[in-house]
Amino acid sequence: MSLIELKGVSKIYKSGEHELRALDNVxxxxxxxxxxxxxxxxxxxxxxxxxxxxxxxxxDEGKIIVNEKDISALSGNALxxxxxxxxxxxxxxxxxxxxxxVRENVALVxxxxxxxxPAEKMIAEVGLADHLNNFPxxxxxxxxxxxxxxxxxxxxxxxxxxxxxxxALDSDTGVIVLKxxxxxxxxxxxxxxxxxxxxxxxKMADVVVRVKNGKIISAEEQIPLSADDVEW
Amino acid sequence: xxxxxxxxxxxxxxxxxxxxxxxxxxGVGIFIGFNMEWVTIEKDTxxxxxxxxxxxxxxxxxxxxxxxxxxxxxxxxxxxxxxxxLFASIDLNVKGEDKKTLAVTVTTSKDVSFFKLMSGAPYDxxxxxxxxxxxxxxxENHIKVGDTITxxxxxxxxxxxxxxxxxxxxxxxxxxxxxxxPSFDKYGFAYVSPAAYLSLAEFPIYPQINVRSSLSEKQFxxxxxxxxxxxxxxxxxxxxxxxxxxxxxxxxxxxMGAFLPLVFLLIAVLTMITTMHRIAAKEKTQxxxxxxxxxxxxxxxxxxxxxxxxxxxxxxxxxxxxxxxVCYFIMNPHGAMGTYFDMSYWTMYLPWFSxxxxxxxLALFTAVGYFSVSRMLKGSAAEALRPLAPKKAKKVLLxxxxxxxxxxxxxxxxxxxxxxxxxxxxxSLLGVIGCMVILVGAMGxxxxxxxxxxxxxxxxxxYKTCIYLDTSASDTARNEVIELYxxxxxxxxxxxxGEKAISLTVWSLPNDKMRFLKEDNSYVKLTxxxxxxxxxxxxxxGVGKGDTIKISPFGKSEVYELTVGxxxxxxxxxxxxxxxYANALGIEYKADTIYSDTPISEVDASLVAVKNVRTKGExxxxxxxxxxxxxxxxxxxxxxxxxxxxxxxxxxxSMGYTERYLEMAxxxxxxxxxxxxxxxxxxxxxLITFFGIILGFPLGVLVLKWLITALASEYEMSLYLxxxxxxxxxxxxxxxxxxxxVLVARKNKKIDMVAxxxxxx
Numbered sequence: 001m002s003l004i005e006l007k008g009v010s011k012i013y014k015s016g017e018h019e020l021r022a023l024d025n026v027x028x029x030x031x032x033x034x035x036x037x038x039x040x041x042x043x044x045x046x047x048x049x050x051x052x053x054x055x056x057x058x059x060d061e062g063k064i065i066v067n068e069k070d071i072s073a074l075s076g077n078a079l080x081x082x083x084x085x086x087x088x089x090x091x092x093x094x095x096x097x098x099x100x101x102v103r104e105n106v107a108l109v110x111x112x113x114x115x116x117x118p119a120e121k122m123i124a125e126v127g128l129a130d131h132l133n134n135f136p137x138x139x140x141x142x143x144x145x146x147x148x149x150x151x152x153x154x155x156x157x158x159x160x161x162x163x164x165x166x167x168a169l170d171s172d173t174g175v176i177v178l179k180x181x182x183x184x185x186x187x188x189x190x191x192x193x194x195x196x197x198x199x200x201x202x203k204m205a206d207v208v209v210r211v212k213n214g215k216i217i218s219a220e221e222q223i224p225l226s227a228d229d230v231e232w
Numbered sequence: 233x234x235x236x237x238x239x240x241x242x243x244x245x246x247x248x249x250x251x252x253x254x255x256x257x258x259g260v261g262i263f264i265g266f267n268m269e270w271v272t273i274e275k276d277t278x279x280x281x282x283x284x285x286x287x288x289x290x291x292x293x294x295x296x297x298x299x300x301x302x303x304x305x306x307x308x309x310x311x312x313x314x315x316x317x318l319f320a321s322i323d324l325n326v327k328g329e330d331k332k333t334l335a336v337t338v339t340t341s342k343d344v345s346f347f348k349l350m351s352g353a354p355y356d357x358x359x360x361x362x363x364x365x366x367x368x369x370x371x372e373n374h375i376k377v378g379d380t381i382t383x384x385x386x387x388x389x390x391x392x393x394x395x396x397x398x399x400x401x402x403x404x405x406x407x408x409x410x411x412x413x414p415s416f417d418k419y420g421f422a423y424v425s426p427a428a429y430l431s432l433a434e435f436p437i438y439p440q441i442n443v444r445s446s447l448s449e450k451q452f453x454x455x456x457x458x459x460x461x462x463x464x465x466x467x468x469x470x471x472x473x474x475x476x477x478x479x480x481x482x483x484x485x486x487x488m489g490a491f492l493p494l495v496f497l498l499i500a501v502l503t504m505i506t507t508m509h510r511i512a513a514k515e516k517t518q519x520x521x522x523x524x525x526x527x528x529x530x531x532x533x534x535x536x537x538x539x540x541x542x543x544x545x546x547x548x549x550x551x552x553x554x555x556x557x558v559c560y561f562i563m564n565p566h567g568a569m570g571t572y573f574d575m576s577y578w579t580m581y582l583p584w585f586s587x588x589x590x591x592x593x594l595a596l597f598t599a600v601g602y603f604s605v606s607r608m609l610k611g612s613a614a615e616a617l618r619p620l621a622p623k624k625a626k627k628v629l630l631x632x633x634x635x636x637x638x639x640x641x642x643x644x645x646x647x648x649x650x651x652x653x654x655x656x657x658x659x660s661l662l663g664v665i666g667c668m669v670i671l672v673g674a675m676g677x678x679x680x681x682x683x684x685x686x687x688x689x690x691x692x693x694x695y696k697t698c699i700y701l702d703t704s705a706s707d708t709a710r711n712e713v714i715e716l717y718x719x720x721x722x723x724x725x726x727x728x729x730g731e732k733a734i735s736l737t738v739w740s741l742p743n744d745k746m747r748f749l750k751e752d753n754s755y756v757k758l759t760x761x762x763x764x765x766x767x768x769x770x771x772x773x774g775v776g777k778g779d780t781i782k783i784s785p786f787g788k789s790e791v792y793e794l795t796v797g798x799x800x801x802x803x804x805x806x807x808x809x810x811x812x813y814a815n816a817l818g819i820e821y822k823a824d825t826i827y828s829d830t831p832i833s834e835v836d837a838s839l840v841a842v843k844n845v846r847t848k849g850e851x852x853x854x855x856x857x858x859x860x861x862x863x864x865x866x867x868x869x870x871x872x873x874x875x876x877x878x879x880x881x882x883x884x885x886s887m888g889y890t891e892r893y894l895e896m897a898x899x900x901x902x903x904x905x906x907x908x909x910x911x912x913x914x915x916x917x918x919l920i921t922f923f924g925i926i927l928g929f930p931l932g933v934l935v936l937k938w939l940i941t942a943l944a945s946e947y948e949m950s951l952y953l954x955x956x957x958x959x960x961x962x963x964x965x966x967x968x969x970x971x972x973x974v975l976v977a978r979k980n981k982k983i984d985m986v987a988x989x990x991x992x993x
Contacts, residue, residue, distance in 0.1 A: 084903025099648035
């Protein structure tokens with residue numbers, strides 16, 4: 001069964017007479033529970049695709065069906081609701097709230113997500129049980145990213161969206177974080193989309209989508225390698 | 233190229249800059265406005281006093297016969313006396329007009345307390361039929377030069393208006409019955425020649441000699457007592473309404489000019505410090521880039537310092553304009569001073585120290601700009617390039633208490649954010665407190681005055697009609713009138729206490745037609761062995777219940793010792809005793825006022841001993857214009873308070889918004905909707921407002937206490953705050969915060985989640 005379906009989605013940025021089609025008539029179907037990697041060079045439109053899927057942005061043309069519901073025409077508040085319940089985000093720069101402790105950063109999702117998991121449980125699962133009362137600035141980059149993974153999963157969303165989740169980390173830490181992310185997403189049965197230009201991450205995916213100039217040039221299923229088999 | 237950047241930077245932080253310009257404008261404006269006011273009053277009135285030769289001393293004879301030519305010559309002979317004149321001022325009713333009175337003035341010399349001719353014929357001391365009428369009274373009553381007005385003095389006296397005049401002697405033209413404000417249409421003044429005085433009164437009495445002299449008070453009093461061979465009442469300028477009240481106004485201007493602008497300028501400078509620091513921190517990478525490109529530190533310093541100087545200059549220029557406006561608002565013919573003082577002209581003076589203050593403000597601003605940027609330029613270009621490390625979050629004290637876990641996430645977020653940005657918190661608090669203090673001070677002032685007037689009108693003045701007696705009439709004639717209208721009367725005896733001239737008022741009040749309020753608004757009971765003193769005398773001489781005071785009536789050598797029974801509120805500086813006490817001590821007095829319940833229409837004003845009749849309402853009328861002026865000032869203050877609150881809160885609110893932009897973007901991404909984020913933002917503003925109100929209220933009461941003594945000690949008011957003031961000051965302050973909070977929070981709809989997430993903090 002398809003969880004996400006994009007039909008003829010376009011996103012157009014206009015500046016004066018110049019028109020940039022960041023996404024150009026994109027069709028894409030993603031099955032539930034899959035690990036999808038979206039690959040492409042800078043400016044190809046992969047982040048735009050992720051933003052539109054995540055409800056951060058709306059398309060100018062086309063439909064996005066998530067769970068049999070069209071989110072392309074939702075209003076601001078309904079979109080916020082969609083973000084709160086259906087998607088979890090992991091960003092390149094973690095985006096934790098600096099004035100909240102680790103526990104509070106994860107617990108804050110309970111304010112908006114009805115089925116949220118207890119913060120302590122999620123933090124323990126990412127291995128930071130000893131850092132519950134630390135502030136983000138007291139943690140390393142990798143640790144901060146683990147908090148952000150805990151936060152994304154705590155909402156118990158259907159989909160986890162990640163934008164270059166290892167982009168700000170050194171490669172060893174990156175691998176650890178990535179493994180954690182995948183293991184947890186799989187154990188909770190989540191669909192996971194990662195946007196990256198790191199070819200190695202793509203080797204671990206169920207589906208690799210290649211984007212160029214706002215168009216999808218291929219979307220292929222493959223047999224994933226485990227992280228240990230990938231040469232980093 | 234940098235200049236271009238200067239203007240763009242200005243555009244980028246326009247909310248902050250505009251608010252600072254406004255703060256400086258208001259601070260400088262109010263400073264200049266009020267200081268201009270008192271300097272203008274001092275300079276203009278001094279010129280007017282000089283022009284009309286305002287007397288330095290007034291020698292008063294309380295006897296029935298007044299002063300003679302011989303007395304005048306004796307005074308003139310005193311070494312150090314420049315000029316002297318016999319002087320009389322008699323209140324006469326204007327015929328055909330309902331209750332209009334003129335203080336008809338006669339002086340034997342043009343060199344002391346004379347008038348200034350505004351239009352018509354010059355003064356002629358031989359003119360027996362002419363009158364030189366107050367220009368203001370003439371204008372209010374549509375009287376022109378050449379018209380005839382008829383005064384009543386034993387019989388009808390028609391006089392021809394020769395000229396329209398103004399006089400410093402009547403700069404504040406109020407009848408001598410406790411009126412606070414002039415009513416130009418009902419009470420005016422006029423000058424007639426001694427020749428006219430002779431023809432209308434067979435035996436003209438001059439109860440006063442006006443003197444111009446540079447002698448000191450002590451020297452002069454001694455010389456007068458020697459020249460006239462008896463202790464004589466000498467009034468200094470400070471004891472004359474037209475001088476003392478003017479000095480009082482100037483003093484009020486000084487007080488207002490010192491306190492209010494200080495609040496605004498202080499907040500402006502502090503805001504500038506926070507804002508410039510934020511801007512410099514935000515521009516640090518830019519500053520570093522320019523430095524890396526090869527710009528010298530000096531060039532960059534100049535660039536950013538220019539920015540703050542620029543703000544200061546624009547604010548100051550606008551402030552000078554506003555100052556003129558404020559001053560004009562007060563001084564124009566229809567403004568507060570115009571309806572109080574009867575001046576022939578007002579020339580506004582910008583005091584020299586205004587420029588000093590402006591220069592100081594500009595210097596401060598420049599220094600603030602300089603130091604915030606020089607901090608960013610420290611070290612090598614590479615160091616300058618690195619963004620300023622954000623402040624680390626810290627645990628707040630509250631976290632150690634169990635209460636912390638009960639707080640919502642929003643509350644925790646807000647509390648930590650406030651602790652993280654303490655200067656922002658402090659400034660916002662200051663804004664709320666400032667707003668609150670000004671509101672409580674202004675509205676409390678009004679409450680206090682209203683309560684004072686009410687208690688005076690409802691409580692103290694327990695009569696319907698006030699009958700003024702002619703003290704030159706015989707005792708029998710006066711006693712008849714007293715008997716006829718209920719027997720409640722008072723007498724005023726000018727006395728000396730220490731070196732000071734005050735009034736001893738003697739009261740016979742069988743029906744309590746007049747009562748005296750204590751400071752706590754209960755009533756004083758006059759007994760036959762105690763005197764009550766007004767608050768000012770109590771304070772000046774440090775006396776209270778049980779103490780004794782020594783008084784000596786003028787023109788007499790007796791000294792009486794009175795036992796003080798307590799302090800009573802009084803409009804004039806006086807000591808109050810009962811007739812029984814006066815009789816027991818043997819103090820002589822002459823009844824001059826009757827307090828009666830007989831309606832004014834039933835009072836026989838034609839009785840020989842009756843000089844004048846007024847209803848309670850008429851006496852209170854003068855308070856109306858006093859209250860009008862009060863209301864104007866209060867409105868001005870309330871507006872200033874609200875503007876202060878709005879500017880400070882908006883400035884800091886948008887600063888906080890910018891600083892938390894990334895955090896809010898994250899919350900939005902995570903799934904918080906706009907409403908929820910707005911609630912968080914407004915929550916912080918309201919939290920600060922809550923503490924600001926709690927701190928601001930008592931501070932406002934303190935300021936009010938100070939204002940009452942600084943501005944209105946002569947009314948001996950006691951501090952009073954109406955329930956509405958509590959409610960309105962809190963609601964307005966909270967309302968201002970809420971509106972500003974909503975305005976700032978509305979911006980969160982425009983948060984660009986995508987862009988915000990690309991940048992690390």
